[in-house]
Amino acid sequence: MKDLDRTWVVQKYGGTSLGKLLDKITGDIIPSSLEHDRVAVVCSARSGTSKSTGTTKLLLEAISHATDPSLGSDERLDHVVSMIRDQHLEAVISAVGDGSRVSGGNPAQELELSIIEEVERLRVFLHAVHTIGELSPRSQDRVLALGEKLACLITASSLEQRGVGAKVVLLDDIVEQAYQSDPNGPEAAYEELGTPFFDRISIKIGERIEECGDKVPIVTGFFGAMPHSLLHSVGRGYSDLCAAMCAVGIGAREVQIWKEVDGIFTTDPSKVPSARLLATVTCEEAAELTYFGSEVIHPLTMEHVQRAKIPLRLKNVKNPFGAGTIIFPSNYLASRVSAEPSKMSSAAQSGISTPTSSFLLANGYHGDMQQRRRPTAVTAKDFIFIINVLCHRNSKSHGFLAEVFRRLDQHKVVVDLITTTEKSISLAVSSATANAREIKKATSEIEKLGTVSVTRGMSIISVVGHKMRNTVGIAGEIFSTLAGAKINIYLISQGASEINISFVVKESDTLLAMNVVHTKVLQIPAHSEQENSFSKGPWLY
Numbered sequence: 001m002k003d004l005d006r007t008w009v010v011q012k013y014g015g016t017s018l019g020k021l022l023d024k025i026t027g028d029i030i031p032s033s034l035e036h037d038r039v040a041v042v043c044s045a046r047s048g049t050s051k052s053t054g055t056t057k058l059l060l061e062a063i064s065h066a067t068d069p070s071l072g073s074d075e076r077l078d079h080v081v082s083m084i085r086d087q088h089l090e091a092v093i094s095a096v097g098d099g100s101r102v103s104g105g106n107p108a109q110e111l112e113l114s115i116i117e118e119v120e121r122l123r124v125f126l127h128a129v130h131t132i133g134e135l136s137p138r139s140q141d142r143v144l145a146l147g148e149k150l151a152c153l154i155t156a157s158s159l160e161q162r163g164v165g166a167k168v169v170l171l172d173d174i175v176e177q178a179y180q181s182d183p184n185g186p187e188a189a190y191e192e193l194g195t196p197f198f199d200r201i202s203i204k205i206g207e208r209i210e211e212c213g214d215k216v217p218i219v220t221g222f223f224g225a226m227p228h229s230l231l232h233s234v235g236r237g238y239s240d241l242c243a244a245m246c247a248v249g250i251g252a253r254e255v256q257i258w259k260e261v262d263g264i265f266t267t268d269p270s271k272v273p274s275a276r277l278l279a280t281v282t283c284e285e286a287a288e289l290t291y292f293g294s295e296v297i298h299p300l301t302m303e304h305v306q307r308a309k310i311p312l313r314l315k316n317v318k319n320p321f322g323a324g325t326i327i328f329p330s331n332y333l334a335s336r337v338s339a340e341p342s343k344m345s346s347a348a349q350s351g352i353s354t355p356t357s358s359f360l361l362a363n364g365y366h367g368d369m370q371q372r373r374r375p376t377a378v379t380a381k382d383f384i385f386i387i388n389v390l391c392h393r394n395s396k397s398h399g400f401l402a403e404v405f406r407r408l409d410q411h412k413v414v415v416d417l418i419t420t421t422e423k424s425i426s427l428a429v430s431s432a433t434a435n436a437r438e439i440k441k442a443t444s445e446i447e448k449l450g451t452v453s454v455t456r457g458m459s460i461i462s463v464v465g466h467k468m469r470n471t472v473g474i475a476g477e478i479f480s481t482l483a484g485a486k487i488n489i490y491l492i493s494q495g496a497s498e499i500n501i502s503f504v505v506k507e508s509d510t511l512l513a514m515n516v517v518h519t520k521v522l523q524i525p526a527h528s529e530q531e532n533s534f535s536k537g538p539w540l541y
Contacts, residue, residue, distance in 0.1 A: 012243035015047035045147025055147035137229035148220035175224030206249025237298030263325030292462035375465035
């Protein structure tokens with residue numbers, strides 16, 4: 001009973017980490033964590049060297065071959081499905097070996113047979129879909145669920161091979177189970193309730209995890225056939241949200257998202273060498289950084305842990321003893337901040353995720369509202385179109401705006417930034433969320449309302465800092481810095497956000513803009529300045 005009384009930690013692993021570093025995860029990180037916590041593991045679908053070669057990508061490709069007459073053929077479909085099978089059979093060898101350390105049959109052979117059975121069942125199903133020519137959103141979710149299931153089977157077997165008891169927890173029916181007594185069904189609940197919809201699922205997930213007893217739950221990042229399909233409702237980061245729901249369901253003290261980077265940086269280290277690792281950021285900052293270009297955490301995940309007052313930590317699989325970046329929900333901070341001086345590192349080592357006032361102050365957060373006097377980070381989002389519309393009718397401004405957005409919505413074009421006057425509107429649109437063809441169709445429709453011009457090859461630069469809007473002079477400092485670097489700004493947006501100032505520049509100016517803002521506004525010395533900051537001595541003369 002002693003083990004069952006310990007606190008829970010939820011660890012989510014991405015597909016690339018599971019594909020390349022599974023031995024380190026199951027042989028080092030999880031066993032070390034089990035020494036002082038109960039651990040629930042959430043797995044994404046496995047990837048190779050990149051997401052483009054990952055299981056989810058291949059499953060989506062198989063669906064395309066099965067449903068699109070212009071792409072579909074039995075041979076192409078079989079080839080993709082066989083790739084999925086072969087990749088996972090290869091993974092079995094490195095994960096389980098010959099199974100000689102575990103008694104009771106041959107674990108490697110049993111795992112291989114399970115994988116073959118699952119993949120061949122998929123092959124038969126997709127051939128049937130190919131004959132019919134269509135696939136419902138619910139059935140598409142069932143297909144995508146296979147990626148996480150296979151990843152969990154391999155991860156659980158790898159732990160068992162090392163003498164750690166593990167049990168796979170499948171969540172492909174969790175939504176139906178959570179709403180089986182609801183006469184309106186999950187569709188109505190999802191439309192009406194928003195985030196409370198996920199709370200109900202969290203409770204059921206928690207019950208499933210507790211049923212594992214003293215074994216390590218290995219949970220599928222896929223959590224059920226969602227209304228309108230999981231990809232449509234949540235998006236590709238659904239395994240992050242699943243980890244948050246697991247934490248809520250079992251009352252975990254912390255959620256850990258394990259990646260192959262040390263945490264969140266002040267900017268992209270590959271573009272700005274002087275970028276620094278951030279010890280902590282707020283949920284709001286992390287959500288803004290994710291939306292505007294930094295691959296941090298799914299925004300719904302941030303909302304879920306914020307409401308449940310659960311800290312979230314980003315860790316590096318390659319550097320498991322690093323502190324990473326911890327994200328404390330703002331309401332958690334307001335209720336837990338202590339005046340006693342202590343170091344965050346010692347708190348993390350003892351398993352206590354409580355921030356101290358000295359720790360927050362040392363990282364730039366002041367007072368109960370955690371207001372920053374300097375921005376936290378700067379990020380960039382590339383492949384941006386600017387659409388400028390000048391109304392040529394004598395119409396009311398609200399009617400003009402409504403018509404513009406109605407036409408954009410028809411073609412599923414999502415707007416990132418917007419500025420308006422009574423007769424004109426400027427929009428920043430990412431080609432990553434809407435392809436050029438749909439943007440062209442939308443602009444053709446909007447031309448009926450006024451004169452339209454489209455500028456390509458732009459980038460959104462976002463400067464993020466908690467409660468930053470309340471700091472006098474920050475916006476002026478940003479724009480004077482850009483002017484000093486002779487960088488022209490094509491669109492500026494701040495809006496209702498207290499933590500984000502965004503502007504659009506040419507793609508060719510992106511790197512320079514990030515560097516000058518990082519150096520002059522965040523006041524982090526450039527890499528060359530850091531190298532030359534030591535005291536001069538006679539050896540330099």
